[in-house]
Amino acid sequence: MGLPGExxxxxxxxxxxxxxxxxxxxxxxxxARRIARDIGRITKHPWTLMEVCGGQTHSxxxxxxxxxxxxxxxxxxxxxxxxxxxxxxxxEKAIEIASxxxxxxxxxxxxxxxxxxxxxxxxxxAAGADVRVVYSPLDALRLAMxxxxxxxxxxxxxxxxxxxANAMAVLQAHRAHTGNFTLLVSHVLxxxxxxxxxxxxxxxxxxxxxxxxxxxxxxxxxxxPIARRYRVPIVVTGFEPVxxxxxxxxxxxxxEEGRSEVENRYRRSVRREGNPAARKAMAExxxxxxxxxxxxxxxxxxxxxxxAVYADYxxxxxxxxxxxxxxEDPECISGLILQGIHKPDECPAFGTRCTPEHxxxxxxxxxxxxxxxxxxxxxxx
Amino acid sequence: MCxxxxxxxxxxxxxxxxxxxxxxxxxxxxxxxxxxFVPEAGIGDYVLVHAGFAISVIDQEQASEVWxxxxxxxxxxxxRAGGPK
Amino acid sequence: MAPENESGAGFAxxxxxxxxxxxxxxxxxxxxxxxxxxxxxxxxxxxxAALEARHDGALLELPSRSLAMTTDSYVVRPLFFPGGDIGSxxxxxxxxxxxxxxxxxxxxxxxxxxxxxxxxETLWRVVQSMRRSSLDxxxxxxxxxxxxxxxxxxxxxYINTSGIGVVESARPISPARVAAGDAILxxxxxxxxGIAVMASREGLEFETALESDCxxxxxxxxxxxxxxxxxxxxxxxxxxxxxxxxxEIAGAARVHIEIEESAVPVLDQVRAACEILGxxxxxxxxxxxxxxxxxxREARGALERMRAHPLGASxxxxxxxxxxxxxxxxxxxxxxxxxxxxxISGEQLPRIC
Numbered sequence: 057m058g059l060p061g062e063x064x065x066x067x068x069x070x071x072x073x074x075x076x077x078x079x080x081x082x083x084x085x086x087x088a089r090r091i092a093r094d095i096g097r098i099t100k101h102p103w104t105l106m107e108v109c110g111g112q113t114h115s116x117x118x119x120x121x122x123x124x125x126x127x128x129x130x131x132x133x134x135x136x137x138x139x140x141x142x143x144x145x146x147x148e149k150a151i152e153i154a155s156x157x158x159x160x161x162x163x164x165x166x167x168x169x170x171x172x173x174x175x176x177x178x179x180x181x182a183a184g185a186d187v188r189v190v191y192s193p194l195d196a197l198r199l200a201m202x203x204x205x206x207x208x209x210x211x212x213x214x215x216x217x218x219x220x221a222n223a224m225a226v227l228q229a230h231r232a233h234t235g236n237f238t239l240l241v242s243h244v245l246x247x248x249x250x251x252x253x254x255x256x257x258x259x260x261x262x263x264x265x266x267x268x269x270x271x272x273x274x275x276x277x278x279x280x281p282i283a284r285r286y287r288v289p290i291v292v293t294g295f296e297p298v299x300x301x302x303x304x305x306x307x308x309x310x311x312e313e314g315r316s317e318v319e320n321r322y323r324r325s326v327r328r329e330g331n332p333a334a335r336k337a338m339a340e341x342x343x344x345x346x347x348x349x350x351x352x353x354x355x356x357x358x359x360x361x362x363x364a365v366y367a368d369y370x371x372x373x374x375x376x377x378x379x380x381x382x383x384e385d386p387e388c389i390s391g392l393i394l395q396g397i398h399k400p401d402e403c404p405a406f407g408t409r410c411t412p413e414h415x416x417x418x419x420x421x422x423x424x425x426x427x428x429x430x431x432x433x434x435x436x437x
Numbered sequence: 438m439c440x441x442x443x444x445x446x447x448x449x450x451x452x453x454x455x456x457x458x459x460x461x462x463x464x465x466x467x468x469x470x471x472x473x474f475v476p477e478a479g480i481g482d483y484v485l486v487h488a489g490f491a492i493s494v495i496d497q498e499q500a501s502e503v504w505x506x507x508x509x510x511x512x513x514x515x516x517r518a519g520g521p522k
Numbered sequence: 523m524a525p526e527n528e529s530g531a532g533f534a535x536x537x538x539x540x541x542x543x544x545x546x547x548x549x550x551x552x553x554x555x556x557x558x559x560x561x562x563x564x565x566x567x568x569x570x571a572a573l574e575a576r577h578d579g580a581l582l583e584l585p586s587r588s589l590a591m592t593t594d595s596y597v598v599r600p601l602f603f604p605g606g607d608i609g610s611x612x613x614x615x616x617x618x619x620x621x622x623x624x625x626x627x628x629x630x631x632x633x634x635x636x637x638x639x640x641x642x643e644t645l646w647r648v649v650q651s652m653r654r655s656s657l658d659x660x661x662x663x664x665x666x667x668x669x670x671x672x673x674x675x676x677x678x679x680y681i682n683t684s685g686i687g688v689v690e691s692a693r694p695i696s697p698a699r700v701a702a703g704d705a706i707l708x709x710x711x712x713x714x715x716g717i718a719v720m721a722s723r724e725g726l727e728f729e730t731a732l733e734s735d736c737x738x739x740x741x742x743x744x745x746x747x748x749x750x751x752x753x754x755x756x757x758x759x760x761x762x763x764x765x766x767x768x769x770e771i772a773g774a775a776r777v778h779i780e781i782e783e784s785a786v787p788v789l790d791q792v793r794a795a796c797e798i799l800g801x802x803x804x805x806x807x808x809x810x811x812x813x814x815x816x817x818x819r820e821a822r823g824a825l826e827r828m829r830a831h832p833l834g835a836s837x838x839x840x841x842x843x844x845x846x847x848x849x850x851x852x853x854x855x856x857x858x859x860x861x862x863x864x865x866i867s868g869e870q871l872p873r874i875c
Contacts, residue, residue, distance in 0.1 A: 078443035111439025120859025165871025192489025464794035
């Protein structure tokens with residue numbers, strides 16, 4: 057294009073070659089292309105890989121990484137967006153609680169536009185509810201301590217990555233006897249989801265890119281029996297372009313060599329045992345429960361719920377919403393997309409009846425959702 | 438689950454294991470981060486931060502491994518060695 | 523008479539604070555309190571002949587050329603943020619819209635909707651800021667209005683400013699003139715305003731020396747025009763960021779816009795904040811940056827002109843206009859892959875995924 061290279065300017069502006077360390081190096085174009093070339097060299101057969109984490113989906117689509125791969129490799133996007141897999145009825149429970157004038161309802165930003173049956177938290181906020189975006193559960197806890205006359209509820213959504221943070225918020229609340237702080241819990245776990253996909257009759261996935269930050273917390277010991285039982289390689293993968301291509305490279309090499317092992321290609325952040333202190337906090341506060349995954353259905357022992365000793369911090373009990381149920385939109389095929397059976401642009405409603413403005417399901421709303429990512433970066437009219 | 442960003446620990450505050458925290462520098466933005474899950478980390482270490490918590494210490498040695506690997510690939514390509522600028 | 527102290531901090535609010543520490547409904551009622559606000563606060567701050575005539579409207583002399591006129595309302599929260607406030611935004615935003623038409627901004631109006639209970643000191647700070655900004659931009663605030671709504675029915679302060687300017691460019695500046703082959707210039711690094719405001723919002727605090735880029739762009743634009751550079755189109759980046767400005771122009775002009783991600787300057791701190799919050803810098807708000815579409819052969823000259831101005835020190839060429847895919851904006855990543863840039867629905871929200 058003959059553009060800015062002529063000026064010798066790059067995007068840094070600060071005048072030096074400073075960079076955001078441990079991020080920028082892994083976006084290096086030459087390194088990424090070199091790995092992609094090697095992938096092309098070693099790929100001799102068609103393979104279908106799944107990346108489980110929404111953040112990885114986002115990165116792949118944003119950097120166009122799948123366009124660098126040989127056509128034999130199909131990347132499907134799995135249920136790795138905890139926002140996307142939050143069941144409709146939990147959104148309805150959140151709306152019910154948020155509509156209570158005593159409540160300050162705190163949430164991560166991505167949950168605000170997830171559609172319930174007919175509304176989302178953002179429209180409830182517009183109607184007058186006190187809904188606030190926070191960056192950390194500790195921000196919600198601080199709000200509770202600063203507002204003793206109000207009830208503060210935190211929407212505790214996420215995979216294993218976020219569970220320790222939420223556990224710590226409960227432990228700190230408990231220590232400080234904060235009586236007006238509760239969690240609406242919707243934690244889900246990755247390994248049961250992977251097993252559900254692998255054991256499904258329609259499964260086409262032959263290798264997995266495991267979610268690097270989930271593994272930073274939980275480690276990857278749990279994947280070893282899965283790799284053995286289903287004979288699939290599982291590669292712990294990061295999020296930047298070089299990391300993701302490394303993960304793909306690891307998977308393809310194993311597949312071409314007929315191996316099915318757990319491999320760590322995100323060693324700077326992940327150890328096999330994960331983070332013991334984080335796991336301890338999780339185990340202290342949460343226990344395994346059965347969870348419904350939006351678009352997939354119930355997967356046994358796939359979620360986390362508060363232990364009985366911390367039942368006082370359970371918003372469902374405090375606000376009496378445990379009985380709320382809801383049905384999902386029949387037109388939305390997000391479940392099939394989450395399981396990797398279809399791509400977003402194969403959905404008849406994609407880009408027409410279903411857009412980020414009028415989403416039918418959470419995969420279009422969350423910026424990590426496969427449908428939203430496709431819509432933003434890939435859509436052709 | 439995903440959005441975690443590496444940053445450098447600038448200081449450490451507090452003795453209580455639940456509340457120990459520190460200022461972490463992310464390329465010029467400084468945020469207070471809970472360090473309860475990384476008791477082994479010290480000032481100058483890089484940690485991965487998610488939702489206000491450090492969830493892992495970045496292993497600087499392992500971090501350089503991928504570049505060694507790429508250099509090896511370069512050697513195999515018989516082209517000039519590359520790596521991060 | 524307004525003291526000439528520009529520091530703001532040592533400035534005494536002219537409304538007797540012991541008597542009226544807060545704005546009352548009566549301050550918007552047209553009676554004695556309204557008069558007091560006008561005479562003691564607004565008139566001295568914005569002092570000019572038109573206002574001092576104290577008539578229902580401003581009588582102005584204008585050269586007999588094309589005029590540009592614009593209006594905008596300002597509802598920003600928080601009212602004060604690093605590098606600016608609702609007052610400086612209200613002046614600069616309207617000044618900039620006029621500048622984007624290739625006009626020299628001359629006169630502004632200022633309509634205030636105040637919430638009962640607003641601390642008078644806050645109003646005074648905002649008015650002082652508007653005074654400073656209008657002096658810097660060389661405009662006069664010649665007419666205004668004040669209404670007060672009941673407590674709970676407003677958000678502190680809302681301001682509307684309308685502006686009139688005289689068109690200086692020989693040919694009209696608008697998307698209609700954008701043509702295939704045009705170079706796209708950006709006046710400086712993006713995202714400072716969005717992050718500075720975010721940093722002061724509760725729940726998302728972080729320490730940063732970042733300030734909003736809020737500034738009047740009329741100076742740098744008029745410099746460009748005075749050089750005789752043929753500018754096809756100008757657009758200032760506001761809410762919705764660089765991406766929205768480009769998408770709007772590509773749509774209005776029915777052209778294809780192609781930009782290089784690595785050419786778009788972003789301060790390290792802005793980038794770091796984007797990483798933490800999960801934002802894309804091309805969608806962040808700005809209040810002192812613009813894009814210019816100029817014919818290819820003028821690009822060098824335009825760039826030099828912009829860089830010679832303090833607000834354009836980091837100006838750069840970020841892309842090109844083609845006719846390959848009309849209405850579309852694409853951005854090439856440093857890796858060499860391309861993505862489509864769309865308008866996003868609503869604000870970017872800090873994410874966890």
